[in-house]
Amino acid sequence: xxxxxxxxxxxxxxxxxxxxxxxxxxxxxxxxxxxxxxxxxxxxxxxxxxxxxxxxxxxxxxxxxxxxxxxxxxxxxxxxxxxxxxxxxxxxxxxxxxxxxxxxxxxxxxxxxxxxxxxxxxxxxxxxxxxxxxxxxxxxxxxxxxxxxxxxxxxxxxxxxxxxxxxxxxxxxxxxxxxxxxxxxxxxxxxxxxxxxxxxxxxxxxxxxxxxxxxxxxxxxxxxxxxxxxxxxxxxxxxxxxxxxxxxxxxxxxxxxxxxxxxxxxxxxxxxxxxxxxxxxxxxxxxxxxxxx
Amino acid sequence: xxxxxxxxxxxxxxxxxxxxxxxxxxxxxxxxxxxxxxxxxxxxxxxxxxxxxxxxxxxxxxxxxxxxxxxxxxxxxxxxxxxxxxxxxxxxxxxxxxxxxxxxxxxxxxxxxxxxxxxxxxxxxxxxxxxxxxxxxxxxxxxxxxxxxxxxxxxxxxxxxxxxxxxxxxxxxxxxxxxxxxxxxxxxxxxxxxxxxxxxxxxxxxxxxxxxxxxxxxxxxxxxxxxxxxxxxxxxxxxxxxxxxxxxxxxxxxxxxxxxxxxxxxxxxxxxxxxxxxxxxxxxxxxxxxxxxxxxxxxxxxxxxxxxxxxxxxxxxxxxxxxxxxxxxxxxxxxxxxx
Numbered sequence: 001x002x003x004x005x006x007x008x009x010x011x012x013x014x015x016x017x018x019x020x021x022x023x024x025x026x027x028x029x030x031x032x033x034x035x036x037x038x039x040x041x042x043x044x045x046x047x048x049x050x051x052x053x054x055x056x057x058x059x060x061x062x063x064x065x066x067x068x069x070x071x072x073x074x075x076x077x078x079x080x081x082x083x084x085x086x087x088x089x090x091x092x093x094x095x096x097x098x099x100x101x102x103x104x105x106x107x108x109x110x111x112x113x114x115x116x117x118x119x120x121x122x123x124x125x126x127x128x129x130x131x132x133x134x135x136x137x138x139x140x141x142x143x144x145x146x147x148x149x150x151x152x153x154x155x156x157x158x159x160x161x162x163x164x165x166x167x168x169x170x171x172x173x174x175x176x177x178x179x180x181x182x183x184x185x186x187x188x189x190x191x192x193x194x195x196x197x198x199x200x201x202x203x204x205x206x207x208x209x210x211x212x213x214x215x216x217x218x219x220x221x222x223x224x225x226x227x228x229x230x231x232x233x234x235x236x237x238x239x240x241x242x243x244x245x246x247x248x249x250x251x252x253x254x255x256x257x258x259x260x261x262x263x264x265x266x267x268x269x270x271x272x273x274x275x276x277x278x279x280x281x282x283x284x285x286x287x288x289x290x291x292x293x
Numbered sequence: 294x295x296x297x298x299x300x301x302x303x304x305x306x307x308x309x310x311x312x313x314x315x316x317x318x319x320x321x322x323x324x325x326x327x328x329x330x331x332x333x334x335x336x337x338x339x340x341x342x343x344x345x346x347x348x349x350x351x352x353x354x355x356x357x358x359x360x361x362x363x364x365x366x367x368x369x370x371x372x373x374x375x376x377x378x379x380x381x382x383x384x385x386x387x388x389x390x391x392x393x394x395x396x397x398x399x400x401x402x403x404x405x406x407x408x409x410x411x412x413x414x415x416x417x418x419x420x421x422x423x424x425x426x427x428x429x430x431x432x433x434x435x436x437x438x439x440x441x442x443x444x445x446x447x448x449x450x451x452x453x454x455x456x457x458x459x460x461x462x463x464x465x466x467x468x469x470x471x472x473x474x475x476x477x478x479x480x481x482x483x484x485x486x487x488x489x490x491x492x493x494x495x496x497x498x499x500x501x502x503x504x505x506x507x508x509x510x511x512x513x514x515x516x517x518x519x520x521x522x523x524x525x526x527x528x529x530x531x532x533x534x535x536x537x538x539x540x541x542x543x544x545x546x547x548x549x550x551x552x553x554x555x556x557x558x559x560x561x562x563x564x565x566x567x568x569x570x571x572x573x574x575x576x577x578x579x580x581x582x583x584x585x586x587x588x589x590x591x592x593x594x595x596x597x598x599x600x601x602x603x604x605x606x607x608x609x610x611x612x613x614x615x616x617x618x619x620x621x622x623x624x625x626x627x628x629x630x631x632x
Contacts, residue, residue, distance in 0.1 A: 030410070036410050036413065036414075084590060084593070084594070087597070094409050094410045095350065095352045096593075098352060098410075098413055099352075099543060099544065100590065100593055102543075102544075103544070103585075103590050104586065104590070106586035107583055107586030107587060107590070108586075109579075110579045110584075110585075110586060111579075113582065114579045114580065114583070217579075228417060228418075229414070229418055232410075232414045236411075263429050264425075266421075266425055267422055267425045267426070267429075270418040270419070270422045274403055274415060274418055274419060277403075277406070277411065277415055278403050
C-alpha cells in the first residue's frame with residue numbers, strides 16, 4: 001500500500017511537470033495579452049497528432065519530431081494571433097478572446113477529425129513501452145524523459161524571459177503595456193511572438209501527453225479544463241505559480257485516485273479550484289488585484 | 294409616415310409569433326419539425342443565457358449544468374412518479390425549471406464572487422463537476438443514462454406537440470428577457486457590465502442583482518433541458534452535460550449580437566438549423582465543426598459586434614434615406630407664403 005502512494009506521488013510530480021509546461025504557455029499568453037486561449041488544449045492534441053504522423057510515417061524518434069513540431073506550432077500560434085487576436089477590440093478583450101479561441105479550437109478539432117478520425121491513438125517508442133524499476137514499482141521511461149524535457153524547456157523559457165532583450169520587452173509589456181510602448185517597445189510584435197511561444201510549448205507537452213495517455217480529437221476539452229484550473233490556481237500570468245499548482249494538483253489527483261477511486265479524483269481536481277476561489281478569488285499565488293480593470 | 298421603433302418592434306413580434314405558431318402547420322414533414330424543435334430549444338437557452346451574460350457581461354460557460362439538471366429532473370421525476378407518457382410528463386417541465394433554478398443559487402453564490410476570466414473558468418470547472426456527478430451517481434443511471442417515458446402518440450402530430458410546448462416556453466422566455474432588458478433591473482445589469490465598482494458605488498446591490506439574473510437565466514434553460522430529454526426518450530451524461538452546449542449558446546448569442554433581444558433568436562435559428570442540416574446530410578460531424586468554427590471567425594472579423602447591432606447601426610442611415618424620398622416638396626403657393 002505504501003508503494004502505491006509512493007507511486008502516486010512520483011507519478012503526480014512527473015506528469016505535473018509536463019502539465020506545468022503546457023500551462024506555462026497559457027499563463028504567459030494571458031499575462032502579456034489578457035487573452036485566455038481555450039485552444040491551448042486542442043493545440044496539445046494537435047502536437048500529439050503531428051508527432052504521431054512523423055513517427056509512424058517517417059520513422060522518426062518521438063523526441064526528434066519536436067524539431068519539426070515545435071516550430072510548426074510556433075507558426076500556428078503566430079498565424080492565429082495575426083489573423084484573429086490582434087483584431088479584438090481592447091474592450092471585452094478577455095471575454096471575446098475566449099469565444100474566438102474556442103472557435104479556433106473547434107476548427108482545429110474538426111480538421112484533426114477529418115484527417116485522423118475519432119479513434120484513440122497513442123504514441124509508441126521503445127522507452128514508452130519499457131519501464132524502469134524504482135522505489136519498488138515500475139515506471140515507463142517516458143515519464144522520466146518527459147519530465148526532464150519539461151524542466152529543460154521551462155528552464156529555457158525562464159532564460160528567454162530573464163536573460164534576453166526580448167524577455168525584457170515581454171516582461172515590460174506584461175507589467176504595463178502603455179509604459180512599454182512609451183519607451184519604444186513594439187508591443188504588437190512582442191504579443192505575436194509571445195503567442196507563438198505559448199503555443200509552441202504545447203508541441204512538447206503534446207508529445208509527452210500522447211506517449212503517456214491515449215488521445216482522440218475530443219481530448220482537448222479535458223485538457224483545457226485542467227490547464228485552466230492550474231493557471232487560475234497558480235495566479236494568471238505567473239509561470240512559477242503554474243509550476244507549483246500543476247505539481248500540487250497532479251499529485252493530489254493521483255493520491256486521491258489511490259486513496260479513494262480514480263473516478264472521484266477528477267472531481268477533487270475541480271472541487272479544489274472552486275473551494276480555493278471561494279476563499280481567495282485571486283488564486284493561490286495571484287497578485288491581489290491581478291489586472292483589475 | 295414612418296412607424297416608430299416601438300411600433301415596428303410590436304409588429305415584428307406579432308409577425309414572429311404568427312410564424313412560430315404557423316410553421317408546423319405549413320411544414321409538417323417530421324424532419325423539418327424535428328429541426329424546428331431543436332432550433333426552439335436553442336432559442337430558449339440562448340435567450341436565457343443572454344439575459345444574464347449578455348446584459349451583465351459575465352460570460353458563463355456552465356449553462357449546460359442547468360440544461361442537464363433539467364433533463365435529469367424530468368427523467369428521474371417521471372420514473373419516480375411512474376408516469377407512462379403523454380401530456381402528464383410535460384407537467385414535470387416546470388419542475389425541471391425549478392430544479393435548475395435551485396442549483397443556480399449555490400452555483401451563483403460561489404462563481405459570482407469572481408470576475409471576468411476567473412468567473413469563466415470557475416463556471417467551466419463547476420460544469421465538469423456536474424458532468425462527473427452525472428456519470429457516477431446512482432440516481433442518474435451512470436453512463437448508461439436514463440429512459441424517459443415514450444408517449445403513445447401517433448406519428449401525425451407527434452413532433453408538433455413538443456414543438457408547441459417548446460414554443461410556449463420560448464414565448465415566456467422572450468417575455469422575461471424583454472422584461473429584464475427594459476426594467477430598472479436590466480439597467481442595473483448593464484451598469485454592472487460597464488463598470489461594476491462604480492455601479493456598486495451608485496447603490497446597485499450588485500451581488501443580489503447578479504445572482505437574481507443568474508437564477509432567472511437558469512430556469513428556462515432547465516425547462517428546455519426537460520423538454521429535450523422527453524423528446525429524445527433517453528439521456529446520457531455526455532449529451533445532457535455537453536461542453537459544446539456551453540459554447541454553442543454563447544456563440545449563438547454572440548453571432549446575433551450580445552445583449553440584444555433578437556440577436557440570440559437569430560443566432561440560434563441560423564447556427565442550429567445549420568448544424569442540423571449538416572448532421573442530416575453529412576455523416577461526419579467534423580465537417581460541421583470546421584464550417585461552424587470558420588463561420589464564427591468570419592463573423593468576428595467582418596461583424597465584430599454581431600449581426601443585429603451591426604445591422605441596426607445601419608438602420609438610421611436607411612431610415613434617413615426613406616424619409617428623404619418620402620418627403621413631398623411643398624406646393625408652390627405654400628412655399629410663397631412662408632417666404
